[in-house]
């Protein structure tokens with residue numbers, strides 16, 4: 001597929017930035033957006049990042065996003081947002097949840113939007129619905145600028161609420177992104193072979209790579225404390241090595 005992805009709003013702290021609550025929309029939607037783009041590209045899809053960081057105001061941000069989207073011929077436009085207005089900073093034990101907006105019911109966004117909403121709900125988020133919902137978690141909204149003015153089928157994802165402690169406690173940008181990618185592509189990214197081997201505890205040769213990534217569990221001023229940690233690791237089945245720096 002060819003897909004446009006953008007994070008809504010200007011960056012955090014600028015004019016026309018996103019909602020601020022326990023987490024910051026403009027920070028998190030960019031994290032999610034980067035991860036979504038990375039995973040989709042890893043699967044072989046062509047993805048354009050249409051995020052705007054320099055809008056002079058809300059309307060200008062929207063206008064620039066639409067212009068970037070329409071500069072590419074794609075199968076799908078994806079807008080990533082976080083919602084606000086739950087006013088549940090303390091947490092009441094249940095999430096306010098996820099909703100996906102689509103422009104019309106007659107294109108691919110109906111099925112994809114539902115799959116995205118369901119994949120996010122599978123992380124533990126409530127599917128938001130009211131009488132305007134097409135089905136739980138999916139709403140048609142022909143007025144939203146990025147849905148109305150983009151050429152390709154478009155959807156806007158309100159991942160979860162920035163001002164609901166239950167939503168925020170559940171939130172992790174990687175799992176949120178993976179759910180969105182599953183909704184769009186119908187599959188999940190395969191782990192890179194090195195990742196799988198690392199999870200098995202195996203080392204991978206550095207070959208001609210420039211970096212070597214060390215896993216370190218502690219640094220101690222007293223050698224006996226280092227020895228104690230080494231014993232604990234060995235007892236737990238890990239090889240351990242004390243290095244003096």
Ligand SMILES: [Zn+2]
Pocket residue numbers: 008009018019025081082083
């Ligand atoms: Zn937003």
